[in-house]
Amino acid sequence: MPKHELILLKNMMQPGYTGSLADYEKTGGYQALRNALGKMAPTDVTAKVMKSGLRGRGGAGFPTGVKWGFLPKDYQGPRYLCCNADESEPGTFKDRQLMERDPHQVLEGIVLACYAIGAQSAYIYIRGEMVLGSKILEHAIGEARAAGYIGKNILGTGITADVWVHRGAGAYICGEETALLESLEGKRGLPRVKPPFPATHGLYNKPTVVNNVETLANLPHILSRGPEWFASIGSPPKSTGTRVFCVSGHVKRPGNYELPMGVTTRELVFEYAGGMRSDKPLKAFIPGGASAPFLTPEHLDVKLDFESVAAAGSMLGSGGVTVMEEGTSMVWAALRLMEFFYHESCGKCSPCREGSSWLVQTMRRIIAKRGQMQDLETLTDLCKNIAGRTVCAFGDAEVSPIMSTLKHWRHEYVALIHEADAANLIRPESAGTRH
């Protein structure tokens, strides 16, 4: 079926592949580690990753090699690697498959990253709900430790890299890297003010790198096949490699599709995901998880790479593509996501904590046909006072569903308000923006 070569999902597509250490080794697993540890300088590993153009797959898309390069070179104390497996962005379910079906691919990437940055300890911060995933990873760590790929004196090279699974406990914000560190330290998951950045003051105030599962899973392949090979895939020079796109919503075949970056949503939805569920026209889609602004059918031919999606007014984010068919209320869809953000706001910053509550209440009023035209101004004002005014990017994310649906489907908001007017010719109480 695939026209393109699979990289991350390749092993698991083979019949009978269980994800065990033996299966992984049969496909050439841990060869990259054997060839790198002690044979290649850690700085060479970083240089290769930089040259590959690999960018973070968690959402922000920051160049991985550059992130590693921020660690202080002369620092003698402990350093840490955290694998961000807190996959919580609505619309995203790729890390789950990578961890549950091919855990050693992730572990090899983790040990390679530890080697590159000089970390002797790595924590996999996995979202608490993924109990099965955490058990699979723990089992795989046990196998890898017994085989000498993880632990002290890896493969006799004298290099130490220990890996532990740490389960979160149900807080979306812990996918934000500094909130993740706070949570891993046993505290409430409140994002830290930056700077200082984790590269210098991370876990336990020590130099730390936080990388997403999919990012780390790419490392063995980059080292085995070379950065030039990797950099030739996708939309070079800025969006290289593949993405595991998670397709959800009104399509015939929702699921994970690994494709080179730069594929269009039209191809993804109609060639790969089987097209629309009820053959109704596509009305809207979100290209990169709940934090990414909604796009319209006009954007179906926008390439799914970091730059093109940003130029279209959204973001590639986590790769979660959610598709909505004609007939879906965009006000309802925006409210559903707003309720998510309201629930998940950590409460640290007032604009986000209070604003999310006001946004939900205003949206609910409009949906309940009790809205007024001035509610639209209220929504816009609130959004403008949240975005950019919070410690972390959550504030920018939470306003995107409302701002983007107001931009593209303002008439749906207006129609609901007009219905409200018609239903309330005699108002029981004076208008006003009560919250």
Place this chain on the structure above:
Amino acid sequence: MTLSEKYKDEIAEILSRYPVKRSALIPLLYLAQREPGYVTEAAMTEIAGLLKLTPPQVYETATFYTMLNLKKVGKHHIQVCKSLMCALVGSDTVIGWLRTKLGIAPGETTADGLFTLSAVECLAACGTAPMMQINDDYYERLTEEKVDKILADLRTAGTSPLKSGPYMWPESAR
């Protein structure tokens, strides 16, 4: 029995993973929750002692995370995802079925203490929506027949073979 008596080895193993004791807090809270299904005040005080924290420090962390229950929940905690991706393909209908079948609203527990129903936010299984989590297990691509079967299984056997295995897409490649 205190946690230290009951889970001595497990606690030692958890503590050995971290250079700073407080990092063991969430893992220990999970341990405290394992049997009763929620974290008691006595357990939090004991954990504070183990980690050299004050009880309020334990409490402030425990109250932040939705998976740590501070009140008793039913034997089977049913959590239906209601976020947009699941809602697009019918999660509200699933919640409706469960309301009728169990006779309780989200946030409530059945009189026999067997089931608690919750409507929750995204559980990262959007490709197999609608879905729900019951205790540690995911149940995906829910239909009414499937929900009936799961509830019957849980009532009779305490577990259901319909729970998800390792996630795979496409399923034919399994």
